[in-house]
Ligand SMILES: O=C(O)C(=O)C[C@@H](O)[C@H](O)C(=O)O
């Protein structure tokens with residue numbers, strides 16, 4: 001089997017909040033008639049750093065055409081030399097490699113008639129516990145809106161939430177207080193996510209203030225790449241600490257500095273299923289836990305994470321992928337399913353990722369390019385359509 005063609009389609013998909021995220025659907029054709037699909041998800045981070053989609057297709061074709069899709073290691077090596085890692089969380093080269101790597105996995109597994117989970121080592125679980133995100137409060141009047149989201153999502157089976165914090169601690173506290181009073185033990189707060197907004201000492205002070213409420217762990221409580229700061233934070237708190245993995249150098253520094261307890265691994269931020277498996281194995285060898293993070297993918301990207309999570313031995317904390325629940329639409333005929341707060345892994349009987357593109361939906365949301373226009377810093381950081389200053 002040889003790769004014969006590649007297509008990239010840009011989708012602009014609004015979230016329920018109105019905030020629009022751009023994603024790229026990847027299709028890789030093989031000379032036996034099969035097509036593998038993947039997703040480069042959520043280019044809305046760093047909106048002013050925009051990529052030329054036509055140019056990207058030309059470069060990717062020059063790397064992939066004529067190659068065997070089974071040469072995944074070789075192709076990843078080649079992709080990495082063209083779209084290298086940087087030490088930055090939202091580096092878009094990782095997004096590009098992720099979409100291609102997922103499509104290669106889909107294509108190879110389809111050609112073998114097996115699911116991606118079986119292709120990468122088999123299934124340990126058939127469903128993955130996930131939590132619903134509550135985006136960062138900037139104003140007190142957002143507290144009631146966010147409590148209403150908890151109410152609505154709880155009625156749909158999501159009993160675990162994560163909270164982005166650190167911009168308005170009065171509002172963070174009021175929200176946690178509201179959750180405790182209204183929902184008590186029916187609702188679990190998995191994590192407080194500081195998203196690198198505060199230095200470790202300020203994050204520690206904020207954590208102490210919020211620790212009168214129950215939460216399981218704390219994410220990104222230091223500025224990016226402050227490995228020692230994370231270690232100091234960790235040594236001064238009783239909560240497990242998690243951090244995203246965005247480069248192997250960064251992961252190795254976090255291991256060396258014993259910075260964290262849990263690696264938040266998402267294929268999008270480390271550059272694919274292949275890289276994510278490597279990161280999970282490194283975590284396992286270092287005696288650390290994992291969870292599957294998210295950029296808020298559509299169903300193709302989320303299915304890839306479900307297959308990955310299904311095969312990991314050290315996935316022992318609640319994971320984050322809830323993208324398909326956040327957007328107003330999707331691009332497949334059979335979106336991934338959530339049940340009682342779990343993401344269901346597409347079944348063994350479905351070859352590849354188990355997703356089928358829906359061209360009516362794609363044509364509804366497709367746009368020409370990845371250019372972004374005017375998005376404010378707070379919209380970017382807080383993932384909201386809110387324009388109030
Ligand atoms: O844990 C995180 O950090 C995220 O989920 C990042 C978010 O900004 C996410 O990428 C989103 O787009 O909402």
Ligand SMILES: [Mg+2]
Nearest residue numbers: 193195219220
């Ligand atoms: Mg995070």
Ligand SMILES: [Mg+2]
Nearest residue numbers: 042294295296
């Ligand atoms: Mg995102």
